[in-house]
Amino acid sequence: QSALTQPASVSGSPGQSITISCTGTSTDIGVYNFVSWYQQHPGKAPKLMIYDVSNRPSGVSTRFSGSKSGNTASLTISGLQAEDEADYYCSSFTSDITEVFGGGTKLTVL
Amino acid sequence: QVHLQESGPGLVKPSETLSLTCTVSGGSVSSDNFYWSWMRQPPGKGLEWIGYIYYSGSTNYNPSLKSRVTISLDTSKSQVSLKLSSVTAADTAVYYCAREKRWSYALDIWGQGTMVTVSS
Numbered sequence: 300q301s302a303l304t305q306p307a308s309v310s311g312s313p314g315q316s317i318t319i320s321c322t323g324t325s326t327d328i329g330v331y332n333f334v335s336w337y338q339q340h341p342g343k344a345p346k347l348m349i350y351d352v353s354n355r356p357s358g359v360s361t362r363f364s365g366s367k368s369g370n371t372a373s374l375t376i377s378g379l380q381a382e383d384e385a386d387y388y389c390s391s392f393t394s395d396i397t398e399v400f401g402g403g404t405k406l407t408v409l
Numbered sequence: 410q411v412h413l414q415e416s417g418p419g420l421v422k423p424s425e426t427l428s429l430t431c432t433v434s435g436g437s438v439s440s441d442n443f444y445w446s447w448m449r450q451p452p453g454k455g456l457e458w459i460g461y462i463y464y465s466g467s468t469n470y471n472p473s474l475k476s477r478v479t480i481s482l483d484t485s486k487s488q489v490s491l492k493l494s495s496v497t498a499a500d501t502a503v504y505y506c507a508r509e510k511r512w513s514y515a516l517d518i519w520g521q522g523t524m525v526t527v528s529s
Contacts, residue, residue, distance in 0.1 A: 350513045398514055
């Protein structure tokens with residue numbers, strides 16, 4: 300059960316859009332649409348931002364969107380705001396009937 | 410509003426068993442729509458899925474921890490428990506419990522987390 304692969308860091312200026320990738324395999328992201336994304340501010344618990352690849356929970360800004368192509372899922376944040384600066388984690392269900400997280404991506408708003 | 414709160418010792422000695430409890434309020438742990446899950450996060454590192462339990466008592470664990478982990482459910486107290494045996498310094502982490510949507514495997518409500526240090 301290897302961790303999903305995310306870039307260690309991404310950055311963008313306020314108002315811009317950024318995309319964070321999450322690469323898995325044909326035994327997780329490639330075969331299941333059970334991909335979620337979490338936002339974690341320092342010292343806080345993670346918060347669900349996207350589930351089932353592209354669904355937003357109630358209360359999550361429409362600036363957050365998710366997609367998937369093959370073995371790679373992506374989180375896009377449009378209209379970057381200072382409050383978006385945080386760590387972001389992807390997760391997926393796997394064919395082993397387990398779950399796996401990505402290593403996390405630190406988003407810096409310049 | 411569903412709320413989850415972890416509790417337990419903040420310091421555990423090497424080779425001993427780590428025991429944590431997650432108390433659920435504002436909702437039922439007996440719902441068939443959710444799993445009750447545990448995750449952990451070592452200082453400065455990423456999240457790791459530990460496992461979950463369903464209201465029926467069925468469980469599913471991370472293979473890398475399976476031999477040492479037990480998750481149980483006390484519906485009368487609305488509590489989910491985690492036991493991790495034979496701990497080492499590598500088990501030092503913030504431990505989180507969370508509610509997991511059964512049909513999405515998405516962790517939609519999290520506890521605040523509790524820091525556990527393994528040290529003599």
